[in-house]
Amino acid sequence: MVVVDDLHVVYKIYGRGHDRGTAAASLLRILGRKRRASIREVHALRGMSFVANRGDAVGVIGRNGSGKSTLLRAIAGLLPAEQGNVYTTGGAALLGVNAALLEDLTGERNVILGCLAMGMTKQQTKEKYQSIVDFSGVGDFIDLTMKTYSSGMGSRLRFAIAAAKSHEVLLIDEALATGDAEFQAKSHARIQELRSEAGTVFLVAHNLEEIELTCNRVIWLERGQIVEQGEDVISIVDRYIDASGGQPVLRDPVTRRRIKDQVRTAATTW
Amino acid sequence: MTNQKTPLRAGRGAIGGPVAGRVAGPGQLNLEDLGAAAPSTGESLIELARQYGLRPSARRPPIPEYLGQLWLRRHFIFAFATARNIALYTEARLGQLWQVLTPLLNAGVYFLVFGELLHINRGIPNYLGFVVTGVFVFNFTQRAFISTSEVMQDNIDLIRALQFPRAALPLGYVVIELQQMALSLAVLVPILLATGEPASWYWLLAIPALALQTLFNLGCGLLVARMSAHVNDVSQLLPFITRTWLYVSGVIFSISTLDLGGLGRSILQVNPAALYITLERNALMTSQRLSAPGSKPYNKALCQAWQTLGEKPGEPARYMYDSAYCHSAINPDHLWYYAVGWAGVALVVGFYFFWRAETGYGRG
Structure with missing residues (x-):
């Protein structure tokens, strides 16, 4: 369960360079620190309140830069709130799109370390190991370092590790987007399972169909504020598509399911 | 709030x-x-x-609970250290051999320069053993500082993905350095035997000395890890600090020879690096123990004769052990108290300082 209460998050960005220059240059930079006072504030979340229950799968939609990832990171407790607060039942796990765990280590090591870091015992880790590897489907690649993985394989393994423990809050930030169809079906099933174990799942995805299929609630963000939220996922998604100038989705009038493209073309040729 | x-x-x-x-x-x-x-x-x-x-998601657990969480993650800390240590050399053809080769080559360089080329001893018996021990012990602290200054930024993905007490990461990095230090010791022991140091029960004293040094490194590692979690400045400055530290800690010379006056020498001698180096040397090297200043009653003439020993080759070897007749910078019996004190202070301050910022490390 997650309660977000009037949450404001402000990023303070120091105008710092990213060079790791020579020792002399770094000394000069430290001496010159006072003169470099360009701090830019970006008000990423501007007062957001909502409640997500146990067993909810909440989809978060919105354009790039609307605050979706920031919201997830704030729920995970990674970003301090400027004002307001986030309350959760327990530890949250955040799966980001590019977050390799330890990319210069093998998949096997990542599985073991991931499990131990989540607080499992050695015994539990041993028991879970095979099922994680099977779920991830990376096969023989488990012996190779994670940086040799394709982005899809990396996200499969990360999801498999994080999903091995039943988290009270699981935050998925586009982490399933690179998976193939088979994996999306598997992860979808696992999310439903986590929900039934009274977990709360947040899903950020630009693939709106994925949100429609997975989530029972949706929050639409724009410039750090909630435009609309509710349980009528399909209507909100349609209004979001409309507002952002996308092509309207054809839906079956009764089931409100999406009508697939091939069906649509077939229908028009008739 | x-x-x-x-x-x-x-x-x-x-x-x-x-x-x-x-x-x-x-x-x-x-x-x-x-x-x-x-x-x-x-x-x-x-x-x-x-x-x-x-509970607020960005909640910092109270210290006892935090320590409990860390204890739960002890297997993670060691597995993390081992995995990182192995990963360090996976790209090299010789692989894990480098773990032993690196300290061996280090020792080889000093053997070449100080043992074969320069023939200087600066009035110190078994100068080669003196330098190699000093460099290995100093390296342990130096590397702990440098690696923990990168730990939070290196592992930001792991921090963001999973919930665990963040202190596990700098702890893991210090364990990596401890593992490296153990291998260095394995190289050091044959060198000391070959340079004429007898094996003795005093060697066992190296274990508590190393343990205290490890605790000190842990405390400092936590401190450095927080200071460099968000800005790179500390890791930029560290090379200067550690290099200065190397030169004031008596790694390649004896602090007793410095023309600083009693107070200056005392200050240098109680600095943690010099302290742990001296303790390790006294434990592992009989020649050091016998020539340690203050181990014999003060004798001005003998002490001065020793201090004026030049760096020319062929100095009479009989003065070598006369440093024992000089005043010690601090009472040798008190070295252990200082060693315990530094370890305790560093650990408490470092841990508290790191824990205070626990919720901010995911920000990157």
């Missing part, structure tokens, strides 16, 4: 889309149907969170 401010109402979006109608008033807050409701006052939400026993 409680605040009484009324939150901005949801639905004041910039987009001309439909108006959000889901904002419920406080009276309407229906616990059965929370999912759909977004109550409009902060107070009722805080009330609700309390009712369900929720």
Whole structure:
């Protein structure tokens, strides 16, 4: 369960360079620190309140830069709130799109370390190991370092590790987007399972169909504020598509399911 | 953090889309149907969170609970250190052989320069053993500083993905350095035997000395890890600091020969690096123990004769052990107290300092 209460998050960005220059240059930079006072504030979340229950799968939609990832990171407790607060039942796990765990280590090591870091015992880790590897489907690649993985394989393994423990809050930030169809079906099933174990799942995805299929609630963000939220996922998604100038989705009038493209073309040729 | 401010109402979006109608008033807050409701006052939400026993997500656990969590992660810390250590050399053809080759080559360089080329001893018996021991022990602390200054930024992905006490990471990095130090010791022992140091029961004293040094490194590692978690400045400055530290800690010369006066020498001798180096040397090297200043009654003439020993080759070897007749910078019996003190202070200060910022490390 997650309660977000009037949450404001402000990023303070120091105008710092990213060079790791020579020792002399770094000394000069430290001496010159006072003169470099360009701090830019970006008000990423501007007062957001909502409640997500146990067993909810909440989809978060919105354009790039609307605050979706920031919201997830704030729920995970990674970003301090400027004002307001986030309350959760327990530890949250955040799966980001590019977050390799330890990319210069093998998949096997990542599985073991991931499990131990989540607080499992050695015994539990041993028991879970095979099922994680099977779920991830990376096969023989488990012996190779994670940086040799394709982005899809990396996200499969990360999801498999994080999903091995039943988290009270699981935050998925586009982490399933690179998976193939088979994996999306598997992860979808696992999310439903986590929900039934009274977990709360947040899903950020630009693939709106994925949100429609997975989530029972949706929050639409724009410039750090909630435009609309509710349980009528399909209507909100349609209004979001409309507002952002996308092509309207054809839906079956009764089931409100999406009508697939091939069906649509077939229908028009008739 | 409680605040009484009324939150901005949801639905004041910039987009001309439909108006959000889901904002419920406080009276309407229906616990059965929370999912759909977004109550409009902060107070009722805080009330609700309390009712369900929720906790702020960015909560810093109190110290005892934090220590408990760390204890639970002890297997993680060691597995993490081992995995990182192995990964360090996976790209090299010789692989794990480098773990032993690196200290061997280090020792080889000093053997070449100080043992074969320069023939200087600066009035120190078994100068080669003196330098190699000093460099290995100093390296342990130096590398712990440098690696922990990178730990939080190196592992930001892991920090963001999973919940665990963040102190596990700098701890893991110090364990990596400890593992390297153990291999260095394995190289050091044959060198000391070959340079004429007899094996003795005193060698066992190296274990508590190393343990105290490890605790000191842990404390400093936690301190450095927090200081460099968000900005790189510390890791930029560290090379200067450690290099200066190397030169004032008597790694390649004896502090007793410095023309600083008693107070200056005392200050240099109680600096943690010099302290742990001296303790390790006294434990492992009989020649050091016998020539340690202060181990014999003060004798001005003999001490001065020793201090004026030049760096020319072929100095009479009989003065070598006369440093024992000089005043020690600090009472040798007190070295251990200082060693314990530094370890304790560094650990407490470093841990507290690191723990205070626990919720901020994911920010990167």
